[in-house]
Amino acid sequence: MTSSALTSAERASRVKLMIFDVDGVLTDGGLLFTAEGDTMKAFNSMDGHGAKLLREAGIDTAIITGRKSGIVAARARELRITHLYQGVEHKLEAFAQLLxxxxxxxxxxxxxxxxxxxxxxxxxxxxxxxPANSHPEVIARAHWVSEARGGHGAVREVCDALLRAQGRYDALLAAACSGEMPRGLVG
Structure with missing residues (x-):
């Protein structure tokens, strides 16, 4: 089977490293500025929990973003995302470095x-x-599109889809239901 003929679930089953943009993906894309010019961002806790579940399942995570922010660095530390590329003008170059x-x-x-x-x-x-609210050209080229908007559960949806495709979702859910979820998995 050629890679172009693969279903989105088959593609998801092969992922060992999931990379996220920030504005419009991990956040809703809105930018809030303080009077001093600092940027503030709001992150979804369920999205964060999904990223932690990926790590628990052995799927590494990374962020590649065009903006540079201490808030993003703090969020990446909190989620234990060790591969963080900020202030990236050409994302393909950062991707090559990450590989x-x-x-x-x-x-x-x-x-x-x-x-x-x-x-x-x-x-x-x-x-x-x-995410569901992505630019139409992005949606047209995506293998998978969430039902949720960026910053409102889209990341959690894709994390769940990866976990299901890799046969890890049910075991992680069972661990949560039994109270055996590993510590540190709060989003």
Whole structure:
């Protein structure tokens, strides 16, 4: 079967490293500025929990974003996302660096983006995902599109889809139901 003939679930089953954009994916894309010019962002706790579940299932996570923010660095630390690329003008270059650092192939990677700046990476990875409110050109090129909007559960949806495709969802859910969920998995 050629890679173009793979279903989104088959593509998701191969992901070993899931990469996220920030604005419009991990957040709703809104930018709040203080009077001093600092940027504030709101993150969804369920999205964060999904990223932690990926780590628990052995799927590594990364962020590649065009903006640079201490808030994003703090959120990445909280979620234990060790691969953080901020202030990236050319995301494809950061993606190549990430592949080099992790030893992963593009086919083993997933990427969730929402706008044109994400397309170059999305067209290289094995699994391209987009929030429901992404630009139409991004949606047209994604292998998988969430029902939720960016910053409102889209990341959690894609994390759940990856866990299901890799046969890990039910075991993690059972652990949560029995109270045996590992510590530190709060989003």
């Amino acid at each position: 080099n650092e992790t030893g992963r192939t593009a086919e083993e990677c997933g990427y969730m983006g929402d706008d044109w700046v994400d397309l170059a990476v999305m067209l290289k990875v094995g699994f391209a995902a987009a």
